[in-house]
Amino acid sequence: MSLSETFGAKARRQLLGSIPVTVGLVILGALVAASALAQLVAPYNPKRATGGINEPPSLTHLFGTTGQGQDVLSQFLYGGQNTLWVAFSIAVLTTLLALIVALTAAYFRGWVDDLLTLVTNVFLVIPGLPLVVVLAAFLPPGPLTMIMVLTITGWAFGARLFRSQALSLREREFIAAAEDVGESRWRIVAIELLPNMGSVVAAYFVNQVIFAITAQASLEFLGLGDGGQITWGSMLFWAQNSSALIRGAWWTFVVPGMAIALTAFSLALINNAVDEIGNPRLRADRLMRRAGVRKPSATLMTPVKRDA
Amino acid sequence: MYYIAKRLAFYVLAAFVAITVNFFLPRLTPGDPASTIVATYSTSLNAESLAALKAAYGLTDEPLLQQYLSYLGNVLRGDFGRSLSNFPAPVMAVIGAGFGWSILLGLTSVLLSFVLGSVLGAIAAWRRGGWFDRLTPPVLLFLGSFPYFFLALLLFYVFCFKLGWFPMGNAYSSVNPPALNLAGVGDILMHLIAPAFTIVLVSLGPWTLNMRNAMIGVLSEDYLTLAEAKGLQPRQVLLSHAVRTALLPNITALGAAVGAVFSGQLLTEIVFTYPGLGYSLMRAVSAVDYPLMQALFLIITLSVLAANFFVDTLYVLLDPRVRTGGEA
Numbered sequence: 001m002s003l004s005e006t007f008g009a010k011a012r013r014q015l016l017g018s019i020p021v022t023v024g025l026v027i028l029g030a031l032v033a034a035s036a037l038a039q040l041v042a043p044y045n046p047k048r049a050t051g052g053i054n055e056p057p058s059l060t061h062l063f064g065t066t067g068q069g070q071d072v073l074s075q076f077l078y079g080g081q082n083t084l085w086v087a088f089s090i091a092v093l094t095t096l097l098a099l100i101v102a103l104t105a106a107y108f109r110g111w112v113d114d115l116l117t118l119v120t121n122v123f124l125v126i127p128g129l130p131l132v133v134v135l136a137a138f139l140p141p142g143p144l145t146m147i148m149v150l151t152i153t154g155w156a157f158g159a160r161l162f163r164s165q166a167l168s169l170r171e172r173e174f175i176a177a178a179e180d181v182g183e184s185r186w187r188i189v190a191i192e193l194l195p196n197m198g199s200v201v202a203a204y205f206v207n208q209v210i211f212a213i214t215a216q217a218s219l220e221f222l223g224l225g226d227g228g229q230i231t232w233g234s235m236l237f238w239a240q241n242s243s244a245l246i247r248g249a250w251w252t253f254v255v256p257g258m259a260i261a262l263t264a265f266s267l268a269l270i271n272n273a274v275d276e277i278g279n280p281r282l283r284a285d286r287l288m289r290r291a292g293v294r295k296p297s298a299t300l301m302t303p304v305k306r307d308a
Numbered sequence: 309m310y311y312i313a314k315r316l317a318f319y320v321l322a323a324f325v326a327i328t329v330n331f332f333l334p335r336l337t338p339g340d341p342a343s344t345i346v347a348t349y350s351t352s353l354n355a356e357s358l359a360a361l362k363a364a365y366g367l368t369d370e371p372l373l374q375q376y377l378s379y380l381g382n383v384l385r386g387d388f389g390r391s392l393s394n395f396p397a398p399v400m401a402v403i404g405a406g407f408g409w410s411i412l413l414g415l416t417s418v419l420l421s422f423v424l425g426s427v428l429g430a431i432a433a434w435r436r437g438g439w440f441d442r443l444t445p446p447v448l449l450f451l452g453s454f455p456y457f458f459l460a461l462l463l464f465y466v467f468c469f470k471l472g473w474f475p476m477g478n479a480y481s482s483v484n485p486p487a488l489n490l491a492g493v494g495d496i497l498m499h500l501i502a503p504a505f506t507i508v509l510v511s512l513g514p515w516t517l518n519m520r521n522a523m524i525g526v527l528s529e530d531y532l533t534l535a536e537a538k539g540l541q542p543r544q545v546l547l548s549h550a551v552r553t554a555l556l557p558n559i560t561a562l563g564a565a566v567g568a569v570f571s572g573q574l575l576t577e578i579v580f581t582y583p584g585l586g587y588s589l590m591r592a593v594s595a596v597d598y599p600l601m602q603a604l605f606l607i608i609t610l611s612v613l614a615a616n617f618f619v620d621t622l623y624v625l626l627d628p629r630v631r632t633g634g635e636a
Binding site: 246 | 318319321322325326329330333334445446449450452453454455456457458461462464465469476564567568570571572574575578579589590593594596598601602604605608609612613616
């Protein structure tokens with residue numbers, strides 16, 4: 001499960017060769033490229049009314065217009081830009097925070113570990129959305145608030161995941177060997193532990209992008225985003241607010257909604273395939289199936305200790 | 309018993325943290341939101357209510373510790389302050405009605421998706437490598453990629469608006485909640501189906517995949533081979549040996565999922581204009597009604613903690629290893 005194993009040449013060939021990954025990469029690549037080039041390819045100013053109200057898709061407005069007469073295609077492109085960089089930042093920050101907490105716990109052990117685990121579990125059990133709503137309501141709306149609030153509320157599961165991974169790695173021989181030759185504990189954490197957590201961290205990061213996109217959209221849908229900024233979530237907010245549903249203007253919510261769902265789906269596809277290649281048990285299972293062996297084979301699960 | 313006591317202590321601590329966060333948030337956030345709130349309402353409220361509002365947000369001369377203690381006392385008595393948007397109604401009165409509907413929708417959909425997901429996962433694992441097993445994960449992955457409220461918008465548009473199969477919003481047709489006779493219950497059910505179906509569809513994935521993976525692990529155990537070897541019917545092996553054991557990790561996940569599903573449910577309620585807590589939350593956000601928002605945060609958190617504790621207790625009843633006082 002080391003980084004070199006996951007991204008070794010053979011694994012890379014498998015990764016690129018599998019259909020789900022190709023589909024995922026193509027969808028994701030198209031969405032990212034379209035958003036990145038919004039300034040060049042968007043046909044209209046996304047904030048101006050450039051057509052009639054709730055016009056269905058046509059040649060002049062490929063994705064139709066909103067209840068305020070704005071071009072949905074242009075909004076989708078610019079919205080992608082604003083949505084994706086915020087989501088990406090949140091994913092980076094939550095992954096870092098989770099790593100710091102987990103490795104600190106694994107390094108110090110003892111009461112520091114107990115305390116950090118307790119804090120993690122409290123954050124895990126408090127439901128996300130209401131807390132985020134209260135936090136966001138007290139802070140000025142905008143992308144920075146969004147990033148801050150979702151980082152504070154989004155790291156806990158990663159900390160638990162990374163900690164249990166670090167603890168199981170600590171039992172391996174190469175850590176014992178490093179301790180025996182007298183390496184410092186910080187060196188063991190940074191040089192021995194961290195690189196070996198690569199695939200778990202990568203998978204978690206991808207999941208966090210999905211979390212960030214949907215959580216951000218949820219908040220904006222509730223009206224807690226920055227009203228002046230165009231994002232996929234705010235497009236859905238305006239669609240709901242201008243009663244697009246009961247006026248039959250399906251394109252105003254299907255376009256941003258599908259954009260969110262497709263981004264999340266493509267990331268999930270990539271993640272699943274990486275998991276399969278990084279996890280020899282799942283891979284062996286597929287080979288067995290191909291060989292025509294139907295008997296359920298032993299799939300050992302990683303036990304997760306349920307603790308307080 | 310020790311295990312349950314330990315869990316209870318943990319949830320009490322979590323509740324205490326939530327209450328404390330709720331108290332300090334308006335007092336510590338930059339930009340002094342408390343003064344802004346009071347300034348906004350200073351013209352529309354009478355002197356007495358304004359003083360109550362100031363007290364609620366710490367704009368008094370009382371020392372912080374004393375404010376905190378009296379706040380804790382209020383929360384323990386179930387007094388969460390007064391709503392700003394329906395002044396002077398206490399927040400609890402505004403929330404009360406919605407609470408029941410949210411519980412109804414939440415219980416229905418969580419139980420349905422748990423049972424359905426476990427059944428699907430068990431079938432997928434039992435017929436491992438078959439078409440069902442290969443088709444289910446990607447389909448569920450795709451559905452799980454939808455934000456709750458987006459799937460809600462889609463289903464609302466298709467089933468309630470276009471096809472007209474289900475009513476467009478609310479929890480019942482009449483002005484007042486109907487009597488609990490056959491027609492009344494039927495009416496409530498008709499309003500429940502569409503939002504519950506949305507939540508089930510989005511949240512189904514993890515149950516199914518967890519159950520499938522747990523089943524695959526269990527199916528390779530020796531005692532299953534023994535069960536087969538001693539001539540039990542496959543159905544019996546599946547139900548009383550494999551499913552029973554494989555269900556345990558899914559029940560553990562049930563507690564953890566309650567919070568996430570509930571968050572998604574609030575947004576689903578808004579789309580279907582279902583009169584639960586989600587509706588109150590949206591009203592609180594759009595009216596910038598901070599006391600209502602904060603009370604909702606607390607009520608929802610406390611309910612989720614209670615649900616978690618319930619699941620933990622259930623787990624003890626189902627898993628003999630925990631019951632006999634093994635390491636928890």
